Amino acid sequence: MRSSDKVLILSQDYELFFGNSGSPERCLLEPTNALLECAVKHSLKITFYVDAGMLMKMRQLASSSRTLSRTLDQVSAQLRNIVSAGHEIGLHIHPHWQETRWTENGWDFSGTRYKLSQFSDSESESLVKDYHRVLADTCGHAPVSYRAGGFCTDSFSAISDCLFDLGVTVDSSVVPGAKLVDREKGFDFSDSPDIPNWRFDTDPEMAAADGRFVEVPISPVNLPVSYYWGRLLSRFTGRIPSGQFGDGSSKTFNRTEAVRRLLGLRRVAEMSIDLPKVYELARVSRNHTRSVVHIMGHPKLLANQSIDLLVKFIRQANISESQTVESFSRRVRTRPLAGQTRRR
């Protein structure tokens, strides 16, 4: 790699679709292997936020289902490979797995609670402990960083002591400036700092100089409204975008949010290698000015094009260094909080 001081953090949410789940082969195993190959070729380190509720459910049901038992073996082997290749495994929590059922037609998510804030504090704490233990057992390595499912950080204060006691001291759920209006799945990061990292205590959006946690936010990007019209069209036709690995589909957001997105000029979203968000990455690569860029994604939403465009971005944006969320978080612990700016 060349000598500039630009850092890339690449993170991936390792999960099935919430809706029509899709197959583990195409949503997890195949795209992750493609990304791991790219990581070897280009000396990248990746943080995989693993949906630990999915793992726990598979473990609970593996003895009664040969399909789930085989999937669990394959997924566990892949996660152990990820760790032995020097990548990071982080804790990702989607609590809907608590009430998800396995049927002859696959996973049934109907009637499940999406957000941790829909659970009591004690339920949330025991869920965090269970998911953390299952993930550590499966990977042979205890996770130290966390990403809230759907970026829903509103329950962080309820689980902060529990996370801290487990040794999870890094969060990576904030996308500075991003907002989703949805009673069930919403978040609002309009007021969060927009800097590469900061310390905080109980609210990831509120920087605190001596905070016991470190936030490593995902870089924001302005998506043009044409992106949302394209998404609407593909949802309407029900087609999986051409080239996408994953073969499932998500539940859509509510009508208010859809209208807000379609009528606005631009909207802040997470920088991502997911199809079709990756095309925005290609557009900003030449005039990219951030010294630290944190790009996320989901194996299920990747395509070979995503990986090609990521490599192109690394070259064009003159990235010289690749860090995991955890390794990058260590920088802020050894440095006083400086240059803190708030949006607005």
Ligand SMILES: [Zn+2]
């Ligand atoms: Zn997720």
